[in-house]
Amino acid sequence: MYIRYLGFGLLIWFPGALHAQHATPSCSAPRLDGGFFSPKQETYSDETALTYTCNDGRKPTVKGWWATSTCLNGTWSPEPQCIDEKACIAPDIPNTQYRENQSGWYNDEHKIRITCNEGYDPKGHNVTTTCINGKWSSVPVCEKNIHACGEPPQIPHAVIILQGYQDVFAADTGVQYQCQDGYTAEGGDTKKYVYCIAGNWTEGPVCSKWGHTLQRNQTWY
Structure with a gap:
């Protein structure tokens, strides 16, 4: 009789335990210095999105004056953050490589030196750009080398x-x-x-x- 009740108890307990093991983590309210967000809650379920903006003199770490962030497995992605309005977010320079800051943004007067991908050359030999008052100056352009080739031809079989x-x-x-x-x-x-x-x-x-x-x-x- 004891074994029968024990088995019944396990049937009740296991589904709850399995559910707890597979439950997706929620997110706590983000800490946002220099800005505010909506909706304002203590916790957010997985895949919940919020929008935020920054106070005067600051801006989000993405393009635009407001931004969104989504709770994914207990972490906000991208992390809501307000930076100095004179700082620059990472530049989008196709067909190139450069040393990126882990923060994703750069202080005023920061200079980046780029290297064009294989098969590309810097237009006008310009390989640097500088963050000036929130914008990048003279952003380099990497253009296809005249002696480079496109994708190899597709051959049957x-x-x-x-x-x-x-x-x-x-x-x-x-x-x-x-x-x-x-x-x-x-x-x-x-x-x-x-x-x-x-x-x-x-x-x-x-x-x-x-x-x-x-x-x-x-x-x-």
Whole structure:
């Protein structure tokens, strides 16, 4: 009898325990120095969004005079924050890399030096920009090098291996094609490199079924 009641008690307790283990954490009200937010609550359930703005002389760490933040797994994302209005948020400079502040913003007069991605060059040799009174001065532009190539051509029954997708490749870059299983390129190989030469890709493989390739090769003799 004791075992029967014990089993019944476990059936009651386990669902509650499992629910507690899988419950998504809520968020406490954010601490926002120099601003205010809405709605004003002590706690917020997961995926709840709030909006905030900043007092005179300050601004959010995102573009605009007001911003939103969402409770995700117990953390506000992005974190509500008000900064000096003379500071700058991270600049959006396509096709480039630069050392980013972990805070996501930069003090007045801070200078950034950029490096263009492979296959791009800085327009006018400009590689720096400075935060001046809340705005970036002379933001660099990275433009495609005239000798670079676009994405390699798509070839039937072949895939590019050991290379993540990108839409611009620097001159003299090589990529390798792999023919689909059961297919070979002319010469009997299953792999072939192509190269970016002066803005154009060298000729890629023609992947054919193994039997068809053999028949074509036999006609060459």
